[in-house]
Amino acid sequence: MTEPELLxxxxxxVFDPALELDAIADVVIERGRLTHVGAxxxxxxxxxxxxxxxxxxxxxxxxxxxxxxxxxxxxGQEYKEDIASGLGAAAAGGYAHVCVMPNTRPVNDTxxxxxxxxxxxxxxxxxxxxxxxxxxxxxxxxDLTEMGELREAGAVGVSDDGVCVMNAQVMRxxxxxxxxxxxxxxxxxxxxxLTAGAQxxxxxxxxxxxxxxxxxxxxxxxxxRDVLLAEYVGARYxxxxxxxxxxxxxxxxxxxxxxxxxxxxxxxxxLLTDAAVIGYxxxxxxxxxxxxAADLAALxxxxxxxxxxxxxxxxxPHSSLxxxxxxxxxxxxxxxxxxxxxxxxxxxxxxxxxxxxxxDAMSTRxxxxxxxxxxxxxxxxxxxxxxxxxxxLWTPAHSALASKARNTPFLEHELRGRIRATFARGQLVLxxxxxxG
Amino acid sequence: MTDARxxxxxxxxxxxxxxxxxxxxxxxxxxxxSRRPVRKVPTLRGKxxxxxxxxxxxRTRTSxxxxxxxxxxxxxxxxxxxxxxxxxxTLRDTVKTLDAMHADVIVVRHGASGAxxxxxxxxxxxxxxxxxxxxxxxxxxxxxxxxxxxxxxxIAGLKVAILGDIAHSRVARSNALLLPMLxxxxxxxxxxxxxxxxxxxxxxxxxxxVEPALEGADVVMMLRIQRERxxxxxxxxxxxYARQFGLSAQRLERAAPDAIVMHPGPMNRGxxxxxxxxxxxxxxxxxxxxxxxxxxMAVLYQCSQDPDERES
Ligand SMILES: [Zn+2]
Numbered sequence: 001m002t003e004p005e006l007l008x009x010x011x012x013x014v015f016d017p018a019l020e021l022d023a024i025a026d027v028v029i030e031r032g033r034l035t036h037v038g039a040x041x042x043x044x045x046x047x048x049x050x051x052x053x054x055x056x057x058x059x060x061x062x063x064x065x066x067x068x069x070x071x072x073x074x075x076g077q078e079y080k081e082d083i084a085s086g087l088g089a090a091a092a093g094g095y096a097h098v099c100v101m102p103n104t105r106p107v108n109d110t111x112x113x114x115x116x117x118x119x120x121x122x123x124x125x126x127x128x129x130x131x132x133x134x135x136x137x138x139x140x141x142x143d144l145t146e147m148g149e150l151r152e153a154g155a156v157g158v159s160d161d162g163v164c165v166m167n168a169q170v171m172r173x174x175x176x177x178x179x180x181x182x183x184x185x186x187x188x189x190x191x192x193x194l195t196a197g198a199q200x201x202x203x204x205x206x207x208x209x210x211x212x213x214x215x216x217x218x219x220x221x222x223x224x225r226d227v228l229l230a231e232y233v234g235a236r237y238x239x240x241x242x243x244x245x246x247x248x249x250x251x252x253x254x255x256x257x258x259x260x261x262x263x264x265x266x267x268x269x270x271l272l273t274d275a276a277v278i279g280y281x282x283x284x285x286x287x288x289x290x291x292x293a294a295d296l297a298a299l300x301x302x303x304x305x306x307x308x309x310x311x312x313x314x315x316x317p318h319s320s321l322x323x324x325x326x327x328x329x330x331x332x333x334x335x336x337x338x339x340x341x342x343x344x345x346x347x348x349x350x351x352x353x354x355x356x357x358x359x360d361a362m363s364t365r366x367x368x369x370x371x372x373x374x375x376x377x378x379x380x381x382x383x384x385x386x387x388x389x390x391x392x393l394w395t396p397a398h399s400a401l402a403s404k405a406r407n408t409p410f411l412e413h414e415l416r417g418r419i420r421a422t423f424a425r426g427q428l429v430l431x432x433x434x435x436x437g
Numbered sequence: 438m439t440d441a442r443x444x445x446x447x448x449x450x451x452x453x454x455x456x457x458x459x460x461x462x463x464x465x466x467x468x469x470x471s472r473r474p475v476r477k478v479p480t481l482r483g484k485x486x487x488x489x490x491x492x493x494x495x496r497t498r499t500s501x502x503x504x505x506x507x508x509x510x511x512x513x514x515x516x517x518x519x520x521x522x523x524x525x526x527t528l529r530d531t532v533k534t535l536d537a538m539h540a541d542v543i544v545v546r547h548g549a550s551g552a553x554x555x556x557x558x559x560x561x562x563x564x565x566x567x568x569x570x571x572x573x574x575x576x577x578x579x580x581x582x583x584x585x586x587x588x589x590x591x592i593a594g595l596k597v598a599i600l601g602d603i604a605h606s607r608v609a610r611s612n613a614l615l616l617p618m619l620x621x622x623x624x625x626x627x628x629x630x631x632x633x634x635x636x637x638x639x640x641x642x643x644x645x646x647v648e649p650a651l652e653g654a655d656v657v658m659m660l661r662i663q664r665e666r667x668x669x670x671x672x673x674x675x676x677x678y679a680r681q682f683g684l685s686a687q688r689l690e691r692a693a694p695d696a697i698v699m700h701p702g703p704m705n706r707g708x709x710x711x712x713x714x715x716x717x718x719x720x721x722x723x724x725x726x727x728x729x730x731x732x733x734m735a736v737l738y739q740c741s742q743d744p745d746e747r748e749s
Contacts, residue, residue, distance in 0.1 A: 199550075207638030210550040210572030210610060215634065280551030324529050326549035328570065 004052040006030050007428070008042035009387065012056035016063050016377040017356040018364050027061055029383045032426020037379055054433045056387055056420075062359050063375035064096030064384040064422060066366040068186075068264050069161070069240055069312035070337060072098070072129070075116060076105025081317035081404050083117065086337070087126035088402035089315070093337040094386035095127050096424035099370050101161045102134040109134040109145045114153040127424040130156040130370060135174045135185065139163045142170065144177055151181040156370040159186035161240060162287070164222055166192055171226060175235035184262075184369055186238045187226055189247065190288065194218035199328055201274040201289040209277065211327065214289045220246035227254045227261055238369055239263040241314050243288035245298035252307045262369050264312035265299050267343045268334055276409060280327040283409040286314070287332035297351070303361060304352035310366040311358075313340050317405030335405045339396045341388065342415035383423040387433065392418035443739040445557045445564045449575045449614035457619060461583050463735035464728070470507060471730055481510035484541040484741045488514045489531070489556075490567070491547040496702060497567050497577075500726075501544050504733035510541075510741070528555060536560040541741045545569070563740035571605045577701055578611035580732040582619060584725045585656055588697050593620025598650040598692070600684065601660030601709055602631040603643070608701045609660055613639040626650035627660075628682060630671045647682050651691040658699045659684055662709045675708050685711045689719070697721045 007029040014025045014037060026042035028035050036042065047053045072086030081089075090098045100117065102108035108117065114131045121129035133155040137143045139162070147158060158178055165171045165187060178185045195214045200206050202213025223239055227250055230237035242248060242263045254261045266286075273292055276284040284290060302308040316333025323330055341362065347353045367374035375384035395414050398406055422430035445451065452460070470478055486505040490498050498514060505512035517531065528547075532555075535543055540562040545553040550570030557564040568574040586592050597616050603609045603625045616623045617640070625632070626644040636643040644650045651657065662678060672678050684698065698710075698719045706712050714720065 202634050204635045204638040207604075207633035207635055208610070210570055210607060212571075213634060280554055321527075326528055326547070326555055327551045328549040329528075 004050055006045065006051045008045050008051065008053040009056045009061060010042050010053060012059045012061045012387065014061045014377055015355070015359065017359055018063070018374065019376065019378055021377060027377070027385070029423070032383055034377065034379055034381050034383055037377060056433070058389065058391065059420060060388045060390055061377060062094075062386045062388060063363040063377055064386045064424060065094045065341065065362045066097040066370070066372060066375070067095050067313050067315070067337065068099045068310055068366045068370060070098050070100050070315040071103065071317065071333070072100045073317060074104065074120065075113065079404075080319050080322075083120045083129065084124045085402060085404045086315070086317070087121060087124055087129065089335070089337040090127045091422045091424065091430040092402045092419060093339070094341050094388065094419040094422050095337060096375055096384040096422065097128045097130060097367065097372050098337075099130045099132050099156060101132055101159060103139060103162045107134050107139050109137050109139070111146070111149050111153040114150055114155050118154050125427070126429045127422070130154070130372065132157045132159050132161070132186065134158065135160045135165055136170065141165055141167055144170075144174055147178055147181050147183055151183055155183065156372065157184040157186050157238070159188065159240065161186065161188045164188050164190045164192060168225060168229065172229050172233060175230055175237065176233045179233070179235040182371065184236050184238050184371070186240050187222065188240050189219045189222035189226070191218040191221050194221070198289070200277050200285065201291050203274055203292055205274045205277060209280065211277075214287075216244040216246055216291065216295070219244045219288055220250065223247045223250050227251075227259065230261060231259050236260045236262070241266050241269065241288060241312065242299065242302075242308055243269045243291050243295060245295045248298045248302045248307060252302065255307060262309045263307070264310040264366070265303060265308045266312060266314045267336060267340050270296065270299055270303065270347065271343060272409070281409060282323045282325065282327055282330035283334065283407050283411075285327060285330050285332050286316070286334050300347065300351045300353060304354075304357060306357070309361065310369060311340070311344060311361045312366065313337050317403055318407045319405065323407050333407065335403050335408050338401055338403060339408065339410050339415060341419060342394070342417040343410065345390065345417035383426045385423045386419060387421035389418045389420050391416065394418045442742055443563070443736070446575050446736055446740060447553050447557055447564065447566045448573050449578055449611045449618070451575070452615070452618070454618050457579070457582070457615060460579055460732065460735045460739065461586060463738060464579075464583050464731040467507075467734035468728070468731035470734070471727070476507050477509060478507065479509045480738055481505070481508035481741055484510045485539065486510045486512045486542045486544065486737060486741070487535055487538070487540040488512065488544045488567075489535065489546070490514070490516045491518065491545070491552070492568070494546055494568065497546060500729040501567060501733050503730050504737055507730070508734055508737060510737065528552065529559070532556050532559045536562065542737055565736055565740055568607055570607070572607055573611045574607040575611050575615070576729070576733055576736055577608050578615040579736070580725055580728040581612055581658065581699060581701075582615055583728045583732050584699065584721055585697070587728070588721055588724065589655060592616065595621045595655040596653055596693075597621045597623045597656040597658060598647075598654040599623065599625045599658045599660065600647050600650060600682070601627050602662055603627050603639070603660070604631050604633050605663065606660045610639065612658065613641045617641065624650050628672065628678075647684070647688060648691060651688060654692040655696055656699065657684065657689065657692055657696055659710050661701065661703065662705055675705075679708050683709055683711060684714050686713055686717070689714055699725060701725070
């Protein structure tokens with residue numbers, strides 16, 4: 001089907017806080033770019049073979065989302081997810097950009113894997129895929145990867161995600177070396193000695209369930225150490241999926257001193273506590289683990305005041321092989337791209353979290369952290385926008401998700417806030433708009 | 438006999454004071470059966486009990502096997518490995534297979550906490566937890582309660598001290614739930630490295646030395662120290678443990694004069710319990726073993742009634 005040359009989104013709320021834009025307006029998209037934004041901008045255009053007009057009254061038009069942390073499993077574990085299904089899930093979630101973690105098989109520690117991922121994504125179309133390469137060869141925590149070449153091949157950052165860089169000397173050198181190529185170093189903050197045998201957050205629930213505990217302090221000690229190292233070498237540092245109140249405190253202190261430290265939080269760490277694990281629900285086994293109410297409150301406050309910059313999904317698809325088993329055998333991770341916005345929309349208005357902050361945390365800030373041009377709702381910009389129906393109820397149903405995976409405790413839960421359309425690379429990559437006069 | 442039907446026994450929290458007492462009362466009758474010359478009743482004739490042990494335990498398996506056989510059930514033992522590296526089949530497939538065999542009761546011992554709950558969600562049979570990882574061992578707690586009641590005449594109002602590796606003990610967890618439910622005052626004690634980080638998590642008082650826990654105790658319950666706890670920064674050595682935390686005759690003097698000493702077995706003599714205490718007049722270890730069969734008969738009986746009988 002050939003796309004019409006002109007698309008008119010008529011009468012929606014156009015919301016781009018970075019432009020201080022919040023108005024009922026029309027948006028005209030012509031050959032992948034925004035050509036008009038304003039009240040009545042599309043009024044002279046009638047539907048035709050060339051022109052598609054959609055009435056989006058009551059909908060919101062937002063800068064498209066940017067995910068800093070997804071696992072698309074290709075190459076190597078395509079039975080869980082692949083780049084096509086993963087980018088489909090991203091489009092369905094309103095994302096124009098997805099940064100993908102290097103824990104593929106083989107690990108993305110070479111130009112060849114980075115290029116393969118990007119080539120595959122280009123073939124598939126949809127949202128733009130940005131590889132995050134490994135910090136160390138094989139994620140083994142010893143030898144640095146060829147970050148210069150990885151940067152040239154298209155990597156936007158480095159991380160040994162899932163494996164913490166435990167050796168302080170290696171971490172220091174990684175921060176120094178990555179700085180040369182302006183690659184952000186993203187740490188999965190977990191002192192593995194403190195989490196040996198861990199299955200869930202260490203607290204009253206783990207004690208009752210008899211599951212090995214992952215203490216908060218295992219995250220805190222790494223964040224504290226890394227902040228000191230980053231300060232010492234003057235490098236950028238980003239903490240993946242912050243989960244503890246202690247890490248929030250350390251980040252707040254670091255930011256108050258002007259250090260170039262950033263952080264992300266997942267929807268599940270903002271919404272669920274360790275109580276969700278009662279009954280040994282493997283869908284709620286994640287790493288870092290779900291914490292307690294005090295952590296939830298600290299994370300929400302940190303999101304509200306910007307101490308935590310970004311929301312990242314940590315989209316971690318698994319098949320039933322990894323989840324339909326004993327808790328100890330289950331792989332950690334939760335899928336997250338498709339329901340992310342709807343899950344978080346429910347937090348707007350609570351604990352100081354505004355829609356402005358939510359859009360900033362899901363789009364502009366993560367883009368800046370990864371060095372991606374942030375999506376903007378202005379004339380001349382590439383069309384990277386998300387159309388949301390904030391009132392629509394929908395259900396992430398077993399039968400109707402783009403991802404291959406179903407590992408989320410929110411499956412079959414009714415949510416409010418439906419993504420109607422996603423534009424990425426100037427193209428309509430998700431279209432649930434229909435047409436209207 | 439009280440016929441409070443049990444669908445599953447996965448945790449002591451599946452019980453209330455009334456149903457737990459009902460099980461203990463039923464066990465009294467079954468203890469009498471075990472002491473007869475012909476130790477068999479036809480109660481579960483035609484019923485099938487599968488003992489599914491993913492973790493080796495001759496003691497518990499034998500106890501469940503005798504319990505089933507003395508009730509005339511058909512008892513089958515299945516052993517499998519619960520380690521992911523050596524097992525040939527997933528737990529999911531094992532459960533499907535067992536379910537297809539139409540068992541009435543599946544008794545599960547597994548190295549992973551929560552595994553019996555996983556089985557229970559996927560089978561029509563009743564599931565009895567025979568010990569899961571570091572979670573619970575409800576029939577052990579019931580047999581402990583039974584032994585206490587028989588030797589002390591009551592449970593309510595007694596002071597019970599549970600000593601040893603609390604953090605990793607399913608026996609401690611189940612007893613910390615059951616005995617307070619039946620009116621006992623329970624405390625736990627052990628080195629801090631072997632207590633849960635959140636000392637209030639188990640809902641009972643905890644101490645990092647055994648002496649204050651022993652003070653005036655009516656029941657002293659020792660836990661087995663796993664040798665593999667040494668050297669992973671939990672315990673400097675078994676020798677140090679024996680000296681600082683072991684139950685010696687001297688330490689036992691702090692307990693009530695008529696205190697009883699219990700141990701779920703197998704004992705590490707000279708480690709958590711001194712030889713003379715293990716064999717001393719206060720030890721009720723063999724009474725616990727005898728109680729085990731009777732209590733498991735009561736549990737199997739309650740769990741294997743047909744759905745229409747359950748309502749009564
Ligand atoms: Zn991670």
